Amino acid sequence: MAQTRNVVIGMDLGGTNVRAAVFSMEGALLARRQTLMEAARGPAVGLENVRKLIEEVLGLAGSVALRGIGIGSTGPLDRARGTIQNPWTLPTWKDVDIVSPLSAHFHVPVMLENDADAAALGEYWQGAGKGVRRLCALTVGTGVGTGFILDGSIYRGWRGLHCEVGHQVLDPNGPECYCGAHGCMEVLIAGPALGKLAREKAAAGENSLLWEMAGGNIDQIDARTAMEAARRGDPAALEVAQHAGRYLGLGLVNIIAFLAPEVIVLGGSVMSSYDLLQPIVREILERHSVLMPSREVCIVPAQLGDNAGVCGAALTAIQTLPRAGRTI
């Protein structure tokens, strides 16, 4: 008879997909699956999808004993109450308790975390910032998600608040964000912001490669188009890259001024073009190295890709277990 292995589940709950992975207590990934959230069909369907996914992935992992579940979810959420309040990317999910039903069904502790925090913790545990004492991770995609890992745990603010480094104000003359700020980092460098800027640049000059790449339809120009056109030397697109690099650089300067981390991990779709932005970012870090060693802080690409969230979520579950029963 095969020996039963203690495991935890790490989940990554997004607007479209939900991923689940089984991890051993030592951090080995034993099985991984994903399914559609179908959020718009209502919380009951979504929760059922999640439950079935967990059972499926546990089945794949073989002879295991489940000890805990960690969930990294698109927010806003309430960790203490275990509820998700996100009718924007999870239509119908307005104050949905996800912790109680899963905990009752699987008879294990369930932890709910912000997805950016979970991704940061994953990169700390098994990725680009393995074991460093202070790690800040940025995920630049539709938004700018950030997590700060201090001494191996997610940094908590007042009332256990998740911090919002991605909404730091960088330029009060910048565009308006839903967060209330003008010129916060997200509204300056997230994908939608870069797409909008590229469309403005394209509208201002008819010769841009952006038009060609979008088949003459301006609505088809997005951040990806802009980065590809910049790579091919298009002047308008290079201005977009310049903008992105400048504000990313200033955001990193502030992260270093506030937190002085050893490592900053960059992930998300926009950061797959980091090589284009890097010269500008490096120049800005160099210039801001009088009081802080900005030029020396390690700025590295995320290593875990889609696995960062499930990995970090699994670690939050392990961290709730009695220390005697774990190796981390």
Next chain:
Amino acid sequence: MAQTRNVVIGMDLGGTNVRAAVFSMEGALLARRQTLMEAARGPAVGLENVRKLIEEVLGLAGSVALRGIGIGSTGPLDRARGTIQNPWTLPTWKDVDIVSPLSAHFHVPVMLENDADAAALGEYWQGAGKGVRRLCALTVGTGVGTGFILDGSIYRGWRGLHCEVGHQVLDPNGPECYCGAHGCMEVLIAGPALGKLAREKAAAGENSLLWEMAGGNIDQIDARTAMEAARRGDPAALEVAQHAGRYLGLGLVNIIAFLAPEVIVLGGSVMSSYDLLQPIVREILERHSVLMPSREVCIVPAQLGDNAGVCGAALTAIQTLPRAGRTI
């Protein structure tokens, strides 16, 4: 015979004066004295002044046994090496070891900290943020000094670095600072910045009350003049106050986004006019309360005044002693 009491010394070492105070292990201030640093006469004279000051204040405290010395000093400094590198405000003090000679002379551990960190720790221990888990203190005077106290200790960055929240970038189109940034918080709201802005406003309009208050000499207009003129309703000076309130507010928004502290303590000469800036600051915090509860964070004036530095420095000394021998 009087009972000998265990004590520590807290020192506040500035460009002009050095203060020393004797504290009991329970935090009672037993004696306090200050003297001139006379930094320009060379480190040997300065160190001798410090040594004599400590002996004098110990003498005033009665029958005591010295257990440690904590120093909050104007930086830059190197905590690990115990050296001060500040030829700017302490002329001739370029890489001066202050820890070794004092430790050798008094036979106790000596801790060296940044003065803004010491002041923040003082406000945590006995002042405006007594016992809160996350406290950020801003001292706005000649510069913007900041300290972040997390779970009762000064937050340390990589390599034990002191963080530089006062040099966060708030407006990349702002004036240039020696730190390398354009529009960092210090170059926008510290006393010299407000004085410069007031002189510019005065130069642009001859009817300003600023001229009258400065006796017709523009060089006499400083931050204090501006705040007083604003209080008397002068339009040019009110623009200076508006500027100060706006950028202070945005700086607080970022502090909350990064650290989510329970309490932010405001001290320093410029903050003695906080009542003038408060309406603008409150409006900004209100507007930036979508993701973070900025409007609810407690923004309070510093309570310890000149004693914050010596008080926090004393606590750093106490914190190095074996836990058995202390009550904190």
